[in-house]
Amino acid sequence: MDKLSILGVIIGFGALLGGNFLEGGSIxxxxxxxxxxxxxxxxxxxxxxxxxxxxxRRALSLFVWIFRPPANAFKTGIDTLVRWSILTRQKGLLGLEHNAETEPDVFARKGLQLMVDGSEPEVIRRIMENELILEEQRDLDAVRFYDSMGGYAPTIGIIGAVMGLIHVMSNLDDPAELGSGIAVAFVATIYGVGLANLLLLPIANKLKMCINERSQYRELMIEGIIAIADGENPRAIEMKLNGYLHKQG
Structure with a gap:
């Protein structure tokens, strides 16, 4: 559970409600x-x-990432790749056949299967990079749902404000109706701007960060699997992949 996201929501809305209270207003x-x-x-x-x-559908399924981001353990991934590299040196590519069948990461498993099947490194790279690009684009297209909501909300709030003012203007001869109309006008604006800037746009940006981190992790897997297929030294593979730890940090 991402406690920072929960804390951010609490602080954002808490500041809004607290400021309203300090100004003498009520919830x-x-x-x-x-x-x-x-x-x-x-x-x-x-x-x-x-x-x-x-x-x-994809946007709704990604919503859970806000509070429970996908686990991308870069150090664990590097250790796994180095272990596969050592195993390959000892038993050849066929030594990875069991890993290709049992690896829980679907993306890495596909790379292992291609490698065990004897595919050329450039073929493996092309297939895995194509899948990475397509999945990343699919997720970014889904995140635009929250981005667009963040863009529309303030404008819809203004529409609500105008509707409230129309209601006020049409009831000038009835003072009892003025208060509710003005309330709708101003509260609708608060709802629109607050919803966009305290919730929707931060959600979109958080999901983009999760997608970017997952893509970096998959890039790490691609580079590691290609290095194994090329027969590189396990120590050299580890040193090369350690650069992704700096990206994560």
Whole structure:
């Protein structure tokens, strides 16, 4: 569980509510059903309109990464590659046949299978890099769902504000209706801007960071598997791959 993400959400919304309290307001002044319906419903509808169903499904499945990012243990990956390299030197490429069948990482398993099948290093690289690029693009396309929501939310908030002001202007002769109309106007703006900058845009950026880190880990696997296929020395492989530890740090 990523405690930093949870802490960030608490601090962001806590600062908003705390500032409102210090200004003399109450939490009830920020609760407005019509404003929430306009902003949340309008933002969600606009984002769904522009997003293909496959990307929407992927975006929803990636949401869990915000609080539970995928594990990319770079040091463990390097140790595994070095161990495979030593095994290859001892038993040849066929010595990795068992690992190619049992490796839990699907991406690494594909590289091992290609290597055990006798594919040329450049063929292995081309196949694995193509898969890396396609999966990375698929995930980035999915993340645009949250990016677009972050872009639409403030505008929908302004629409809600205008609707509230229209309601106010049409009831100038009824003072009892003025308060609720003005509340919808201002609260809708807060909802739109707050939702975008405290939640949606940070979610999109967090997911992009997770995707980038996973891509770097897969680049590490590609370089390691190609080095094994080329017959490089295990120590040289380890030294070369240790550069990815600096990227991670």
């Amino acid at each position: 009830y002044s920020l609760l407005n059903g019509p404003a929430a319906l306009i902003v949340i419903g309008g933002t969600l509808g606009a984002a769904m309109l522009q997003t293909p169903m496959t990307s929407l």
